[in-house]
Amino acid sequence: MNTKQLVRIGLLTLTAIALLSACGGAATPAANPTSSPPMGLTITDVWARAAVMTTGGMQTPSSGGMEMSKPTSAVYMKISGGGMADKLVKAETTVAESTELHTVEMKDGVMQMRPVEGGIDVPADGTVELKPGGLHIMLIGLKQELKPGDKVNVKLTFEKAGVRNVTAEVRSVQQ
Amino acid sequence: MTRQKLALALTVLFLSAFALLGCGGKNASVPLHGGRLEPSKAASDFTLTDQNGKPFTLSSMRGKVILLYFGYTSCPDVCPLTLSDMAAARKDLGQDANQVQVIFVTVDPERDSQQVLQKYVPAFDPTFIGVRGTPAEIKTVADAYGVKYKKTLLENSALGYAVDHSAFIYVIDRSGQLRELLPFGTQRQDITSDLKILINEGTSS
Numbered sequence: 001m002n003t004k005q006l007v008r009i010g011l012l013t014l015t016a017i018a019l020l021s022a023c024g025g026a027a028t029p030a031a032n033p034t035s036s037p038p039m040g041l042t043i044t045d046v047w048a049r050a051a052v053m054t055t056g057g058m059q060t061p062s063s064g065g066m067e068m069s070k071p072t073s074a075v076y077m078k079i080s081g082g083g084m085a086d087k088l089v090k091a092e093t094t095v096a097e098s099t100e101l102h103t104v105e106m107k108d109g110v111m112q113m114r115p116v117e118g119g120i121d122v123p124a125d126g127t128v129e130l131k132p133g134g135l136h137i138m139l140i141g142l143k144q145e146l147k148p149g150d151k152v153n154v155k156l157t158f159e160k161a162g163v164r165n166v167t168a169e170v171r172s173v174q175q
Numbered sequence: 176m177t178r179q180k181l182a183l184a185l186t187v188l189f190l191s192a193f194a195l196l197g198c199g200g201k202n203a204s205v206p207l208h209g210g211r212l213e214p215s216k217a218a219s220d221f222t223l224t225d226q227n228g229k230p231f232t233l234s235s236m237r238g239k240v241i242l243l244y245f246g247y248t249s250c251p252d253v254c255p256l257t258l259s260d261m262a263a264a265r266k267d268l269g270q271d272a273n274q275v276q277v278i279f280v281t282v283d284p285e286r287d288s289q290q291v292l293q294k295y296v297p298a299f300d301p302t303f304i305g306v307r308g309t310p311a312e313i314k315t316v317a318d319a320y321g322v323k324y325k326k327t328l329l330e331n332s333a334l335g336y337a338v339d340h341s342a343f344i345y346v347i348d349r350s351g352q353l354r355e356l357l358p359f360g361t362q363r364q365d366i367t368s369d370l371k372i373l374i375n376e377g378t379s380s
Contacts, residue, residue: 049251049252049255049256051255052294052295052298053294054248054291054294054295055290055291055294068286069248069249069283069286069287069288069291070249070333070334071248072248072249072250072251072334073251074251074252097333098332098333098334100332100333100334102251102252102332104252104253106342106359109341109342109343109358109359110323110324110339110340110341110342111250111253111339111340111341111342111359112327112337112339113250113251113252113253113337113339114329114337115329115331115332132252132253132256133252133253133256133359133360136251136252138251138252138334139251140249140251140332140333140334141333172259173255173256173259173260173263
C-alpha cells in the first residue's frame with residue numbers, strides 16, 4: 001500500500017465520519033475526539049409551543065377569591081449530561097409571570113400534570129427529553145402572545161453546570 | 176343511576192375494546208385506530224353554552240363527524256397538543272374538513288369564562304366550538320361520556336390548581352353514534368384516516 005492509497009483511505013474515512021455525524025442531526029453534536037475531559041452538558045432542540053392570550057390585556061388583581069384563567073405555554077428540549085450527571089433545578093423567562101418545571105403522567109387515560117419536585121435529572125451518559133405529554137417547562141401567565149417564529153430566552157439553572165441561557169423557537173404544533 | 180351505569184358500561188366497553196386491540200396485534204385489520212365501541216352507542220346529547228354565549232346542542236351537528244374533547248385552557252401540554260392534532264387532521268382532509276366538527280368542553284368552567292374560550296378555542300381552528308356550563312351541567316355531560324376529572328390543588332405552583340382529566344377524543348359518527356375513543360398521542364394521520372372512514376360511511380346507522 002503506497003502513500004497515495006493511504007491518503008485516499010484517510011480522506012474516505014474522514015468523509016464517512018463527516019457524513020455520519022451530519023446524519024446524527026442536531027441532537028448529537030459531533031464528538032471531538034481530541035477534546036480533553038467530558039464535553040459537559042449539551043442542550044438541543046429547544047422550542048416553545050405557540051399560544052394565544054386568553055385574557056384581555058391588563059388584569060386587575062383577582063379579588064374576593066375570583067379564579068382567573070392564565071394563558072400558558074410550555075418549553076421543550078433535550079438535555080444530555082455529556083459524562084456528568086446533573087439536575088435542572090430552575091428555569092426562568094421574562095415572557096411569563098411564572099416558569100415552573102412540570103411533568104405529565106397518564107393514569108388509566110387520565111392526564112395528571114404535576115410540578116416536578118427537586119428538579120429534572122440529567123443522566124451522565126444519556127439524554128433527558130422534555131417533550132409533549134411528559135416533562136416540560138411550563139410558562140404560566142403569559143405576558144405576550146407566542147407566535148410561530150418568535151424567540152423566547154430561557155435561563156436554565158443546573159445543580160452543577162450552573163446557569164445556561166438558551167433560546168427557544170416558538171413553533172405551532174401543527175406542521 | 177342510569178347515567179352512572181352508562182358511564183360504567185362505556186368504560187368497560189372501552190377497556191375491552193382496548194384489550195382486544197392489544198391482543199389482536201398488528202396483523203388484525205383494524206379500520207379505526209382507537210378503542211372501538213361495538214356495538215356503538217348513541218352519543219349522549221347535551222346543551223351547553225358556546226364561546227359566543229349561545230346555546231349549543233350536540234345533536235344539532237347530526238350529519239357531521241364529531242370529535243369531542245374535554246379539557247381546560249390552563250392545561251399547558253396535553254390539551255393544546257390534542258387540539259392542534261385535531262386541527263391538523265382537519266387540514267389534511269381538504270374539502271371534507273367541513274364534514275367534521277370539533278367540540279371542546281371545558282372541565283374548568285370556573286376559570287374558563289366565555290371570553291377565555293372565545294380567545295382560546297378558535298386559535299387552533301376557527302371552526303372549533305368551545306362550550307361551557309355550570310359545574311353541575313359539566314358534570315352531567317362528563318359523566319354521560321365516562322369522563323373522569325378532578326381539581327387538584329398544586330401547592331407550589333402559580334397555576335393554583337390543575338384539573339386531572341380523561342384525555343381521550345370521543346369520536347361520534349354522522350348518525351350520532353359514539354364509535355371510538357382515541358387515546359392521547361394518537362398520530363395525526365391516524366385521526367385523519369379514521370375521519371375519512373367515518374365521513375365516507377354516510378349517515379346510515
